[in-house]
Amino acid sequence: MPELPEVEVTRLSFAHAIADSVVVAAHLGKPLRWPLGVSTSSLKGQTIFGVRRRGKYLLIDFSEGLLLVHLGMSGSLTFKLNPSPPGQHDHFDLVTNRGTLRLNDPRRFGAVVFAQDEDDPVAQKLLGHLGAEPLAQDFDFARFSDAMACCNAPVKSVLLAGKVVVGVGNIYASEVLFAAGIRPTVKASGLSRPRLLRLQQAIRAVLAFAVQKGGSTLRDFSDALGQAGHFQQDAMVYGREGQPCKKCDAKIKLLRQGQRSTFFCPQCQKY
DNA sequence: CACGGATCCTGATGGC
DNA sequence: TGCCATCAGGATCCGT
Numbered sequence: 001m002p003e004l005p006e007v008e009v010t011r012l013s014f015a016h017a018i019a020d021s022v023v024v025a026a027h028l029g030k031p032l033r034w035p036l037g038v039s040t041s042s043l044k045g046q047t048i049f050g051v052r053r054r055g056k057y058l059l060i061d062f063s064e065g066l067l068l069v070h071l072g073m074s075g076s077l078t079f080k081l082n083p084s085p086p087g088q089h090d091h092f093d094l095v096t097n098r099g100t101l102r103l104n105d106p107r108r109f110g111a112v113v114f115a116q117d118e119d120d121p122v123a124q125k126l127l128g129h130l131g132a133e134p135l136a137q138d139f140d141f142a143r144f145s146d147a148m149a150c151c152n153a154p155v156k157s158v159l160l161a162g163k164v165v166v167g168v169g170n171i172y173a174s175e176v177l178f179a180a181g182i183r184p185t186v187k188a189s190g191l192s193r194p195r196l197l198r199l200q201q202a203i204r205a206v207l208a209f210a211v212q213k214g215g216s217t218l219r220d221f222s223d224a225l226g227q228a229g230h231f232q233q234d235a236m237v238y239g240r241e242g243q244p245c246k247k248c249d250a251k252i253k254l255l256r257q258g259q260r261s262t263f264f265c266p267q268c269q270k271y
Numbered sequence: 272c273a274c275g276g277a278t279c280c281t282g283a284t285g286g287c
Numbered sequence: 288t289g290c291c292a293t294c295a296g297g298a299t300c301c302g303t
Contacts (some may be wrong), residue, residue: 003296033279033298056297073297074281089281107280109297153274161274162298169296216296238296258275261294 002071004134004167005210005231006221007056010071013223014079014101015051021096022047023062029091032103033072033111036092037122038065043114048096055130055166060094060101065116067094068126072109078102079224101224131164134203135211139165145196148188155191155199156184156262164188165203171216171238174263176202178237183269184255184262209234237263 002010026040049061058077060067071077083100086093092103092112103112115123131147132139147164148155156177159168168176177184179202182195191199215221215229222228236246240263241254250267 006296070297072280073295105280106282107295107297109279151273157274160297171296221296259277 002056002075002221003169003172003210003216004056004207005172005213006215006229007058007071007167008053008135008211009215009223009229010077011051011053011058013225013227014077014099017079018048018060018096018098018101019050020047021098023094023096025093025095027086027093027095029086029089030108032091032105032108033070034113036112037114043094054127054133055162056169057127059118065114066118066123068111068113068115068123069103070111070126071103072105072107072111074107075103075105075110076221077224078104078226129163130166131162132166134165134167134207139200139204141197141200144200145193148191148196148199151188153188154185154257155182155188156257158188159203160258160260167207168203170260171235172206172210174238175236176206178263178265178269179206181269183271184257184264186271237265239263 023043023046026043028036028040046062046064052059056070058069060069079099079101081099083102089104089106090102091105091108094101103110113122118127132143148158151158156173158164159173160170180199182199210216210231213229213231213234214227216231237252240252243252245252245265245268248265248267250265252263253266255262
């Protein structure tokens with residue numbers, strides 16, 4: 001469910017409400033991808049300063065330490081004053097005096113991990129190798145093109161890997177490459193300067209637009225307060241195999257790259 | 272070390 | 288209706 005826009009929309013939906021709250025309790029359900037790393041009782045009494053995002057990770061800052069939250073493939077967060085008792089897919093509750101932050105994650109590819117700070121080896125293992133933030137200032141063209149020049153893998157795979165730039169998941173990879181007019185199978189290292197420029201602009205534009213739209217609704221994404229997103233209506237290629245391209249009418253094609261689906265227009269994305 | 276594939280887990284969907 | 292195979296928005300780990 002969550003790529004960068006969904007994670008950011010989720011963050012924006014509860015960050016203000018949870019800021020300055022105090023942790024009353026924390027509860028764990030079934031095991032997630034990685035263990036929490038501390039006892040839930042050690043979180044009690046801590047003040048929550050705010051919520052940041054790095055790639056697809058949410059960073060919840062405490063008076064001492066921080067929580068790294070990842071939604072995996074199927075995770076979602078809710079923030080409610082009076083939540084119902086945890087259901088079978090609710091695997092983490094952070095109860096505060098201002099409301100309860102709850103992680104629901106059927107597939108349990110998500111994670112909640114405690115770290116002392118961002119230099120903590122636990123945090124570095126997850127965050128240390130991440131690429132540039134596409135919506136931040138430090139996403140400059142020189143570094144982007146240098147990083148892309150090193151990769152001989154298909155540009156779609158390079159975008160997904162997150163080592164050059166973070167946050168572009170499987171849906172937005174297809175959308176971004178369509179917006180840039182680049183074929184997903186082209187080697188990243190083979191892209192000309194003008195194409196790299198268009199690609200970088202497309203990454204920024206598509207992700208920013210999706211955030212503005214409230215995230216994807218491919219299944220039924222909604223933010224932590226239950227507000228639904230509207231990006232799906234605007235998907236140009238993703239999930240549209242066999243349907244006419246919205247720009248040129250050619251049939252949208254589907255291909256497999258590393259066990260993931262890629263959608264593209266053979267006419268608008270020739271190289 | 273850079274790449275492709277297998278892998279964790281559950282639910283939805285489609286064919287028979 | 289049931290059973291089985293396939294696929295799903297992520298990212299790490301492992302073999303080549």
